[in-house]
Amino acid sequence: MVLPFFVGPFTFNYADSYLNKPTLVLNPYSWTKVANIIFIDQPAGCGFSYAKTPEAYNTSDTISATLTYDFLRKWLMDHPKFLDNPLYICGVSYMGMVVPIIVQDIYDGNEAGNEPPMNIQGYMLVNPLTDKNSDVNSRIKYANRMALLSDELYESTKANCRDNYIQVDPDDRLCTSDLRVVDKCLENIYFQQILEPFCGTTVAEPNLLIRGRSSLEENPIDLPREPWCREHNYYYADVWANDIAVQNALHILEGTKTEWVRCNKTFEYSFGRSAAISYTFNAPSTVGYHRSLTYKNCRALITSGDHDMVVPHLGTEKWINSLNLTVESGWKPWFVEGQVAGYTVSYTHNNYSLTYTTVKGAGHTGPEYKPKEYLAMIDRWFAYSPL
Numbered sequence: 001m002v003l004p005f006f007v008g009p010f011t012f013n014y015a016d017s018y019l020n021k022p023t024l025v026l027n028p029y030s031w032t033k034v035a036n037i038i039f040i041d042q043p044a045g046c047g048f049s050y051a052k053t054p055e056a057y058n059t060s061d062t063i064s065a066t067l068t069y070d071f072l073r074k075w076l077m078d079h080p081k082f083l084d085n086p087l088y089i090c091g092v093s094y095m096g097m098v099v100p101i102i103v104q105d106i107y108d109g110n111e112a113g114n115e116p117p118m119n120i121q122g123y124m125l126v127n128p129l130t131d132k133n134s135d136v137n138s139r140i141k142y143a144n145r146m147a148l149l150s151d152e153l154y155e156s157t158k159a160n161c162r163d164n165y166i167q168v169d170p171d172d173r174l175c176t177s178d179l180r181v182v183d184k185c186l187e188n189i190y191f192q193q194i195l196e197p198f199c200g201t202t203v204a205e206p207n208l209l210i211r212g213r214s215s216l217e218e219n220p221i222d223l224p225r226e227p228w229c230r231e232h233n234y235y236y237a238d239v240w241a242n243d244i245a246v247q248n249a250l251h252i253l254e255g256t257k258t259e260w261v262r263c264n265k266t267f268e269y270s271f272g273r274s275a276a277i278s279y280t281f282n283a284p285s286t287v288g289y290h291r292s293l294t295y296k297n298c299r300a301l302i303t304s305g306d307h308d309m310v311v312p313h314l315g316t317e318k319w320i321n322s323l324n325l326t327v328e329s330g331w332k333p334w335f336v337e338g339q340v341a342g343y344t345v346s347y348t349h350n351n352y353s354l355t356y357t358t359v360k361g362a363g364h365t366g367p368e369y370k371p372k373e374y375l376a377m378i379d380r381w382f383a384y385s386p387l
Contacts, residue, residue: 005237006040006367007374009033012236021039022236029371034379036085038075044067044263046277047134048247050256057266061283065101069109072102085122088299088382090366093311094269096128098290098359107296122299125380126366130319131285133166137189138315140182145314146194157182159226191309192230193363199229247269287319294323297351300324301381305369306342306361313358320356325349333378334387341373344387357387 005011011027031037041047051057059067076083089101089106106120129135134350144154147160157178161168167180168175190198240246241260266277272291293300302320303314324345333340334357359370359379367374 006365006371008037009041010031011241012233013030014233014236017236019235020239022240027371027373028227029367031367031375031378034374034382035088036082036129040068042070042071042265043279045266046253048241048250048257048260058276058280059278060280061097062101065098065105068098068102069105069162072106072118073109073114073116076118078115082218084119086382087119088122088124089120090124090126091128093127096125096311097124097283098129099123099128099288100286100293101283103298103348104292107293107298120298122301123293124301124381125235125304126303126374127305127364128316129311130290130316131287132281133284134318135311136314137163137165138193138312138318139309142188142309142312142314143182143189146205146309148189149182150192153173153181153185153386163315164269189309190230191216193305193307193362193369195307195364197227197229199227199231237262269285287322290298290319290325294325294349294354297355299381300352300354301357301378301379303352303357303359303366303374305364305366306358307369308364308366309363315357320347320354323347323349325352325354336373340374355381355387 001384005027007027007030009027009030009032010024013023013025016024018286024201041049042052043049043057043064045057087106089099089103100123103120103123106118110117110120140149140154140157143149144151149157157165157175160174160178162175165179169178170176188198188200190196238260247260267279269279269281302316304311304316306313326349327345328348329346331343331345333342334344335341340360342360342362344355344357346356347354359366359373359377362370362373377387
């Protein structure tokens with residue numbers, strides 16, 4: 001993903017950019033207004049990160065978490081002035097399978113006396129994949145609630161598939177027949193934000209448009225303005241990050257990365273159907289890590305865009321409820337500039353607190369869709385203020 005362009009100090013000026021000449025503007029909703037942020041390209045091979053041997057690219061959920069923990073320890077040793085700063089670990093989407101492990105490693109390391117001691121305060125997750133079966137199964141129920149599937153079809157599919165839509169017996173004709181109808185209903189829905197246009201394979205591959213270009217100074221090439229698709233926005237990052245002048249300005253070591261790609265397919269996870277080359281998805285669920293952290297002096301902020309069907313809020317609410325926490329403040333709206341921005345509920349357990357929020361109209365990478373609301377949310381949460 002290109003998370004720095006959603007929450008970092010700069011973003012693209014889409015209205016005044018061309019495909020081969022994107023321009024940057026200050027991001028008025030940058031999270032750097034309220035926090036110091038370290039963006040980590042991990043595991044090795046993501047973004048501009050790299051390994052020195054082919055074997056070092058082989059990793060997993062748990063190895064990735066361990067290496068991130070080791071990096072943070074080394075970074076804080078090199079930058080001791082930040083040791084007293086409150087530390088929060090944040091992640092989006094699949095990082096819901098890694099961030100809770102990192103947080104647990106930090107608490108365990110502090111208790112074991114590892115140096116330096118980290119001032120860990122908690123963690124924040126945006127639309128996190130947490131339980132690979134439950135979260136994906138919740139898509140069918142979510143689609144029904146959003147009127148994408150009829151009640152009749154939903155009830156038939158639920159009964160015939162026994163509420164399990166991932167590990168399906170191919171010889172189960174009733175279940176597979178219902179799922180074919182479900183797929184037909186949903187095949188042209190943009191799962192990341194169900195109200196936005198689905199572009200399918202009609203959008204030109206960016207590499208075909210920029211192949212052979214090594215500078216942003218070429219004659220401007222524009223993307224079609226209609227129909228607008230969110231994928232168009234991502235192409236500017238491809239061009240910008242692959243510009244030699246940009247890489248030099250970022251001090252990218254020459255020869256380490258031949259091409260920056262937004263999604264490294266060698267790590268791709270497709271919910272049980274993945275043929276990832278370099279990554280072992282060895283954490284089927286991180287609910288146990290969340291449960292373990294309820295016994296720590298820890299704060300958690302879990303947020304869901306309510307129009308995301310990649311990791312629907314229903315699945316997130318299900319695992320949060322399974323923690324059996326005490327409700328401190330019941331379900332209620334929260335506001336930005338006098339308007340309902342979403343809904344929130346807060347929980348406690350001894351010295352642990354969890355705040356769960358939905359963000360009205362947001363999709364899978366929440367701050368991309370509702371930047372003003374997310375900045376207001378984290379600003380209040382970091383300050384221990386009510387949302």
